Amino acid sequence: MRKVTMRDVSRATGLSMFTVSKALNGGEGVSEESLKMILLAARELGYVPNRAAQELRRSSRDSVAVITADASNSYYLNLMSGIQHTLRPSNWTVVVGDVAVDGVYDPCLEDRMIKRLIESRMAGVISTLTLSPDNIRLLETWDIPIVFVDSAPVGENTYPSVTTDNFNASLLVGDHLAYHGYREWLFLIYPEKWTTRFERERGIREAARRHGAQLVVLESDNDTHSAYAKLGQYLEKTARLPDVLIAGNNPLLLGALKLLQDRRIAIPADMALMGYDEFDWAPLLNPPLTTLNEHSEEIGRRAAGLLVALIGEQTGPDNAAPSSASRREYQQQVPAELIVRQSCGCGLPALPKKKKES
Template sequence: MARPTIRDISKLTGLSTYTISQALRGADGVSDDSRARVLAAANDIGYIPNRAAQDLRRTNRDSVGLITASTSNSYYLDLIGGIQSTVQSLAWTVIIADVAVDGHYDADQEDRTVRRLIEARVAGVISTLTLRKENTDLLSKWDIPVVFVDSSPPAAAPDLPSVTTDNYRASMQVGEHLAGHGYKSWLFLAYPAIWSTRVEREHGLRDAATASGATLTVVESANDAISAKAALRLHLAASGAMPEVLIAGNNPMLLGALEHFRLAGLRVPYDIAVVGYDEFAWSNLIQPPLTLLNERSGEIGRQAAHTLAEIVLAQDEAEKGGLGGTPVYLPSHQKQVGAELIVRQSCGCQPRVTGPGAS
């Protein structure tokens, strides 16, 4: 696919390439009307200026973009570590951009981020959020490969690379464990469905609840701890009933729920059991230690970086051979990493006794 150029904008607007260049740079001497026409045309054809004024040869690119969706979620710490440990051997730099600061997704920020990464001529992009079709199309137009992690590719481009968890099966595993406790009333404190993992997690929990004769109630919150605490408090006050177990959709949901229980004087797991998604480093130090689904985000990060590197290096070889630089995606570029339920005490399980005298 041919990349759009200033000459293409000139054909659309009838303006000289010099005027277009000045307008794109924000320089003086260009009328407001001409500047607006230039920017509109550039946006329509997907033209992205190279602000770094660097050679566009792929072999000169030494950075990758990582688009996260709320770095306040500790899940991303291990993910980032896995990515950085892998690209370090390639002497690549990771540029991190958050499009959901404090858990609040911003579509305009996504658009700006994708354009800035293209301007920087990154070798590729790893995204933790399903990007809008306009942005995947734009990356494709500039031959920049993208790998999705902890999220599905867009429905319009299902063959794009991804490294994910089988969230349905993992959620069934969580539900089966809760059924083993005999819990019949479950509450799922969930983040918005714009994070694609939400759908499969809820689906798995619903099927597990149905299979065990339990009732699942879903309470949705914005993807931050403060909102989660407020949503849970309002729901419990309105319902007048306490569920037997709360399932926190991710770490911000878990933090908000635990804070509400502390303020309300509720004891975990005696007054309400708790299970969460996404293991983190100090989860076994909290009292009671937390039962969590470990998605192995560090391994997901490593697999994503390996996948991206494989695609980029293949592009390099193709360009050297005069075959063009369009990224080639293979079925093997879609991977899943197995999850593990780490059972501790917050779900109601008793601690294991070890040492002298243990039977």
């Protein structure tokens, strides 16, 4: 005869696994009505907790996974530093897997990785991009909590996440562009698979509206070569250079920098340049680059702390990761800071803009 599990109790009562787990393990926060329903169903079904298996589960899961989307993106360096520093005292092992090698997202690679993480008995996952709904459900089925950083799923379901306040970050960028009097803005941005796209674009559109600027949004695949090609195609068709180019992240920025160098477009004399992700060598460029500091190390620290808290709430082998609805308080946003350097035109004498060669 098959052993009755908490999942059976959950199905019988119609209550979430998280609620059932808390009730059967004496946790607080369960209503009296729900508690009575759960205890009655457990008794009628013949549920008996397996304490030995619970202890085995606690002792056997000592690793967490970080899923990245193009590990070459320097944004992840400081993010990983924050994660590692937070998890080190707990002796957790951190495993990193990339599902967008060179910025090219591979859904088959994501599927294989999720299955491998489950087989490896990961205690939890920090993901830097949205996963497919099927893979999210699969992790939940196997009681592996997820914390999203950078990009989080959009829609009715909410999941634990630590992200940048991208809308207000874009307003900071737009206000500074207006300070320079720039009226023609070109925003180079990545596909919607990376959901930071939505709030970054919404914010920059709102800033352009407020300041009466003309905004062109140019979408590129999320890699350096695509950014180089897409920007080159656009500039070939324009009668004149825009006042400023805003690069949506570091891979796109790198592609843009290579193109501007190849075409001998001077920054900021011919066109100003701003980037969305701060990186260690941004002040060493010529000219030094104006960027948004998203404080990715702080995001990593918060995400790791949140994941540890979620793991700590699990007490048995058939307990589930807390449901999305029960984790609405775990939606954290970190404000960005504009780091003003010379690529935007600050600190340099005004120079006449070079006309595009015919």
